[in-house]
Amino acid sequence: MNFDQRQYAVYAAGRALLTDTVAMWADAFARHAPPARPLAVLDLGSGTGRFSPVLAERFGGPVFGVEPHDRMRAAAEADATHPDVTYLAGSAEGLPLPDASCDLVLLYLVWHHVVDRVAAVAEIARVLRPGGRVLLRGAFRDRMPELPWHGWFPGARAIEQEVFPALGDVTAEFGAAGLRRVVLERLRQCVAPNLAAYAERLRLRPYSTFEHMTAEETRAGFAALDADLADDEGAQPVGEDCDLLVLERAGGGPFTRSTGAVA
Template identity: 50%
Template structure:
């Protein structure tokens, strides 16, 4: 399945922050995972590459010392500046293929669900390797199509799984992209991430269509799926939390 490139300035910026707030438990989970693989010295300079609305950028600054959010979408970056300001955070225009930072100036790079949006992955790999310190780490939080987790809300949108398998890379593809620049995987972990406290919360968020998967669906199937999801949520008598099995790949220099 061939998918078109999604420009977040067109539509996704509108409801991203409202539709994808970072759950406190998820924030704690990921920061602990990042700390486990970061260089031991402190403070660190962290690059949140493809930072979007800045959900993780201030927590990275709190944990490590300084964080720089680089985001190609002007409207997403404006949302980050408005919704997630922080004294030790800067938001800069740029992209994975053109990082606006000096050689060897970054200790830790995070790509939080952004690698699959990169159009020239070879160029991006070279830029990331250039910006990293010699002992730096690259953290790629992604869905990997060869390790697709069960995602509960997909049951209401029958094509969502196929779309995401076409959207996301395999682990081998990510490894192959970074091999020529001397970065190799040293860990591949699966974490149990809390994404919502109830089906009602999930339905309210997905009604805003804050996930790029919806950009590849027809309007009729979105409306039908949302109606089925809302009916399921309305029948929920005891709120049940929703989780996802989420992968993190850690790369460093060989």
């Protein structure tokens, strides 16, 4: 998925989180993070930087936002600055960070985009300090939630069940590199104050799933959404269920040496 083709221009607006929702995620991250402060954090697949400054504020920094797509990273550098945040070019399979340099790694809706997951897990284990944790906010094909927009775009769910890995596969991938599963938490987030606001965001087609849908599927979906919107009284917020998988690197284990350094 090349986010520099179209997604970079709509991502920040289409995937913006409400203030209370950001606070909910920050609390969840803190609940599962190592207890010491400050923490060095890797925001892997940081995109337009919607969480990087939040992580710096909550954990004291430094935060390294690693993003492979140039235009997504440029948007973060322009609109999501913080004195303790550094945005770096890199990928999950090639992290521009030294060994054992991070206490916490956040992957927020990133893992399903990673091409070589074996290499990526090895890199995450390399940069993570013993006792460090990985917070993986994702979806899993064997426990896919009923997302609101799937009701108007039924083909989207089938696409996402192909794209997202199974929970057991993810825990096995990380387990092979010495990162054990700690907990899986299901949270519910509010994504829009009402259906009209939700529809406005959807019209930007900010989900990468849209890139796999036909023009006819997209047209029919928005027609169905418009029909429901005409009857909506605008009083109900729109929410969705989310999974947060927490993994931990065993203390004192060996890891591969690297000459990588923070740019």
